[in-house]
Amino acid sequence: MATVALAVTDGMLHFELALACEVFGAEPAGVPNPRYRLSVCGPGAVRAGRFRLEPDHGLDRLPGADTVIVPGWADIDQDPPDELIDAVRAAHEAGARVASLCTGAFVLAAAGLLDGRRATTHWAHTRELAERHPRVTVDPDVLYVDNGSVLTSAGKAAAMDLCLHLVRLDHGSSVANTLARRLVVPPHRDGGQAQFVTTPVPAPGNHPLAELLPWAVQRLDRPLTVEDLARQARMSSRNLGRHFRAVTGTTPLQWLLTQRIRRAQELLETTDDTVDTIAAATGMGTATTLRRHFNRTVGVPPDAYRRTFRSRTRTGSDGGAVPGGAAGHAGLRRSR
Incomplete structure (x- = not known):
């Protein structure tokens, strides 16, 4: 069974975090199971919005996952914690597919995973991402960017598009479409579609x-x-x-x-x-x-x-x- 790890620390956006848990961790009726083994990895109890979350494992477990998801980062004016950056970088070096949702792209950029690659994030923060990380080619006009082992998405609904894209890559259109119907969302929106x-x-x-x-x-x-x-x-x-x-x-x-x-x-x-x-x-x-x-x-x-x-x-x-x-x-x- 494929393993998916959510990389969390204080300051994660709860919407993107919950969205990823729903796609990769829930077992809705009518969707072939098991699909993924999901774990939440963090340095200890963390705050996501107004919620307190107890991770399953420490960040040191990220390199053992097939896919690592980095949810949105609430305060982009603050640098992500070094331990999170190091763990995400180590996971990618170990062969994990790493995907960011919304402003989680700032974590991937800080880890150097976006250098020389195209990437996106929420349209309101694309300029900041480009200025802070000039080696990243930031595309403000797309829903998500797939570079193979590194993927980034725009905000909110686009994060769902990227998660379903990952399911489609792993299990095919039939499973992804069935899951989308259960979630009452469109089964596919191409990553190149405009954010606006x-x-x-x-x-x-x-x-x-x-x-x-x-x-x-x-x-x-x-x-x-x-x-x-x-x-x-x-x-x-x-x-x-x-x-x-x-x-x-x-x-x-x-x-x-x-x-x-x-x-x-x-x-x-x-x-x-x-x-x-x-x-x-x-x-x-x-x-x-x-x-x-x-x-x-x-x-x-x-x-x-x-x-x-x-x-x-x-x-x-x-x-x-x-x-x-x-x-x-x-x-x-x-x-x-």
Whole structure:
């Protein structure tokens, strides 16, 4: 079973901490278990917001984890504790995949893990992160950045996006989508999506595209155009584009392409259909077109993606999760 360790000290943001515990530590009905063995590691009793937390282990246990999560850091004007920085650095050097949520990026940057890499954090603190750590390429306009063994996310809802992204890498789209449904959040928002979205998590029936989006998802095998979507939504193409930007943070065609790629991932993971058949089922037309878009979006060709997930399924056929260390997933991460 893969192990996930939360690195905590005084001053952690309780929302991001609780979010990570829910994704990696809870066992909701309908989600294949066991998925992860979660532990909270800290120097002793710590304060997270208004809550007092008793860690399971000391920070010296971080290097033994497959994945280390660093929740948000409340007061970025104060330097993170040296013991936390050293423990996170040691975990990465030992081969752990390290991910920060929100301002947890300041801890990763202080540990030197972001030097020479792209990273993000909450938009309100991206300038401070860039000024304090000039060797880091800070991107203020994305939800999360995946560098393989080091990942960073923007704030709040984007932290959930990154956690589900990790689950998807470890266990595939089906498990991640099932978990997302239990949590009542969107199953996937691409890391490159803008942080500034008017309605980042649209409630069903509470936005102008509430009926259009599921209608389109059910017709991904068809060559849908912007005009088709606008006609179905009974609005002009220009008005449709404005609503798409407000609700999804992207354009109608880019949103459609993302849905087609996600559907292709599910079919590659769960069926023996040929790439040609999957290309037709996802509206890509030809295997060549699917391979081009899939490789550009996911980072590997469809055949390699299938082999990786099928191999992982066979390895974990006893019902246990397969450890998701950095080496095991480097080939599936898109370099942003």
